[in-house]
Amino acid sequence: MPEITILTEQELRQCAAVDAGAVEIVSDAFSRLARGGVQMPPVMRLDVAEHNGEVDVKTAYVPGFDGFAIKVSPGFFDNPKLGLASVNGLMILHDSRTGVVRAVMLDNGYLTDVRTAAAGAVAARHLAPERVGTAAVLGAGVQARLQLKALTLVRPVERAVIWARDGEKARACAGELADELGIPVEAAADARTAVEQAQAVITTTPAGSPILHWDWLQPGTHVTCMGSDADSKNEVAPAVLANADGLVVDSRSQCAAMGELHHAIAQGALPADIQPAELGQVINGELPGRQAADEVTVADLTGTGVQDTAIAVRAERRATELGLGTRVQA
């Protein structure tokens, strides 16, 4: 019988964070995705309409990684009325060679937060301008915080502005980020004001209609859109993707099905057969990232199974180093 390590969220918070290690392993995973041999089946989706819930299951086998993750992400949107978080879930880490379950990571979505922010850092490393005087973050949730932190790992960021529909939340988020990152962070009164002063823009909302428009963007700006992970979500006007000098996606098939790319194609702003660069191709130098200082670049990130596998492998390694987790004889 195999021995399995059970890791709780509290333990996993000691094993994975938005740091250089997470960025490196997620970058490595995207690089391998572009090199081929990765198996990443379409997302499995279970709808539980009678309780306003859904469950997504993602996985990817990445050659060269000694484990692969299966991630189960329930989102039940009436939970806050019951005093529970909307999102919870776990990751299962299997041995790549034998399929045997090595670890059950009861992360309540924490590892997803980390790997999502890490992908933002990877995109920014290849696409953001060298100097980010001001970063604008649209949204004031967990990803607003983690994406700005991730950006500071790959670019010196002098100051940031946060916009959210709820001004109170934007101010609270700005205050926390100023404390954590040690740079000036302010709340902006409207999205346009925030975006017009920025060299890096990150959209992190669940918006169903665009909150970012093309004519707000200054030459030389990089935009990362990471809020859209379902076909009903749409943060960015199609013109932003259509007019950008460089467009990079995490996964062509996923972005065409559920990302900003999906809406740009559906609205006729981009042809249905467009083949934007994938992040891994840019990492591998196969296709260019930013080519000139005045380019506007866009990264459309929907979140992929290779990131889940990467962060789970890293978390397991750290758990072993730190001696964390409960061993169970399955």
Added chain:
Amino acid sequence: MPEITILTEQELRQCAAVDAGAVEIVSDAFSRLARGGVQMPPVMRLDVAEHNGEVDVKTAYVPGFDGFAIKVSPGFFDNPKLGLASVNGLMILHDSRTGVVRAVMLDNGYLTDVRTAAAGAVAARHLAPERVGTAAVLGAGVQARLQLKALTLVRPVERAVIWARDGEKARACAGELADELGIPVEAAADARTAVEQAQAVITTTPAGSPILHWDWLQPGTHVTCMGSDADSKNEVAPAVLANADGLVVDSRSQCAAMGELHHAIAQGALPADIQPAELGQVINGELPGRQAADEVTVADLTGTGVQDTAIAVRAERRATELGLGTRVQA
């Protein structure tokens, strides 16, 4: 933070078995599947060709059940060379109303064995003749044992014969079953001999080409085929399905994709648009089961997510009653 119960295979063997309770809850799940409202997405399949492995993920939300399972089943077929079982895996039980993980069941495939056998009993209850003088089982693995046991829960079985390609295994299996069930069980020299004397036939092999043929079957016989759970598997000649007086499937869409039905359609023995009865429709009395003593009936079982949800719900209930499992603060 939710509290999660971790259950090991050893504990789960105390919580679920091929017994009347398992048969009832699996029957109830099929009944609900036929009544509508069940969400059962297509099986997610991850191929790990470089290690001769695959992972299937199944799930179903069943209205009226207070939990739903997500089952992860890896099969890595070089594992025996390493001294490991080919199949392992686990089930995750989520709360139906909130999606919160309630239990992680580290069953190494045990619960699948139980719910698969239970479905055989449900099919036999509606399709097998009242009296089974002889039951023939093709195959000598775990399901050969459990399916014969399941049949004895719903029909008096006077004796049984076991055939397997490996005669040694067939004899060992027959000996064990005779001891366990207290009826004469013998190994048969060939499949035809076994089938020709039987009123109930159960095929439980991973055969890739038919091991059961139409002209071997006596009038009044019921056949349950449960070995085929992938499009490459095929235990039963298409004529068996085409000539049967009654054909029942666990899930039309799954059987048309990966069951015996798939092969019968592919080889032109049945029309592509055939709508065989689903097991739940027969349970609900919406469509008939066996209608006459001399009919030949066939049940094509591929294994469905509703069975997984049913057995996981039952195992959790029993674990609570027995006070089994380790509680973890996730």
